[in-house]
Amino acid sequence: MLLLLVSSCKTTKVSKEPALEISYLDNYIIPAGIMLDNTEIGGLSGITYNGTSFFAVSDQASQPRFYELDIQLKTAKIDTIVIKNLIKINDSADFLKNTRLDLEDIAYNSISNNFIFSTEGNVNAKKDPAIFVTDKNGNYKSHYQIPTYFKADSPQKPRHNGLFEGLSLSSDKKGIWVANELPLEADGPKSKLYRTKSPVRFTYFDNVSKQPQKQFAYRLEPIDKVPLMPFSVNGLSGILNYKPDNFLVLERSFSAGRGKKANTILLFNVNAENATSTLKIPALEGKIEKEVQPAEKELVFNFKKIRKLLQGKTVDNIEGICFGPKLPNGNQSLLVIADNNFNSFSQQLNQIILLEIKNL
DSSP states (O other): OOOOOOOOBTTEEOOSSOSSOEEEEEEEEEOTTOEETTEESOOEEEEEEOSSOEEEEEOOTTSOEEEEEEEEEETTEEEEEEEEEEEEOBTTSHHHHTSOOOEEEEEEETTTTEEEEEEOOBGGGTBOOEEEEEOTTSBEEEEOOOOGGGSTTOTTOOOTTOSEEEEEEOTTSSEEEEEESSOOTTTOOOOOSSOOOOEEEEEEEETTTOOEEEEEEEEOOOOSSOOSSSOEEEEEEEEEEEETTEEEEEEEEEETTOGGGSEEEEEEEEEOTTOOOOTTOSOOTTTBTTTBOOOEEEEEEEGGGGGGGSGGGOOOOEEEEEEEEEOTTSOEEEEEEEOOGGGSSSOOOEEEEEEEESOO
16 A cells, blocks of 8 residues: 646637636655555556545556546645555456556446546557546456447558547546547647647547447647657646536646756546537548537646756656545545656656536
């Protein structure tokens, strides 16, 4: 047991009074190198809450697993974090044997008392992405049927390491929403330093039929900073459906060589009420804001403004988002979590950040 400048366009709004008011409360670092049941605590790429405990999924494909966390809040601060339990994914089921379990997000379904996971698969190795369900002990129960254009060998050419990154139970708990991190090649280019039409897809799946039922496009922001080394990227890293057609969405921009300022993390309030249905459109390139209206988005929190308040003075690789318990003042808590990549590339943090939503 162990003691977290957007350019405007037709679909992006930057207002003085955003629809949701979000403020920073606290942060906590789970030390690197901590072990539990012979596994290292790290790669925490998604987080969910069941009303009592939090659960964080690790993206280490060689040991697919998730952890139960007791995140204790006192006076709107993170008092301590206790990692209570390790749950290994039982990958002996036939469906999971054929899938590379690069787990990117997790959602808890209170109706079935099951957990839902998204995995990016491995496009280069022709391993499809997947969405599947386990019980509380990590035993496979079922999986969802994904559209063919997300499959590794599809002519729409999904990008390696750019598929099912965001996952959320729907606000009515009757289905799930899943979003890819980067555009399919047939949908548009990756984000650049200048504004591009780079859409990713949000897909809704029914929890009973396990079939996709609706979908819309979401346009990514540009890369925030000029990289000082030859790598940069911007993509979607987390989603949270809080009422019909409305989402909180994390975007993560990374520019190599920028040290503690390499990551830019933006949180958007997204409204898809007027977005075009894209489920049956195999390719979106050239159609965005012509034939296809993407969801509207409004910047509600830029993590840059709290960098100096955080341990390590850095906003790290934020990948997961979930609601927590109500705060003593009655407002909703919101937690985000960073994937430290097991420090494979540089010194990174198992970072948890606590936020407050004042007008949800």
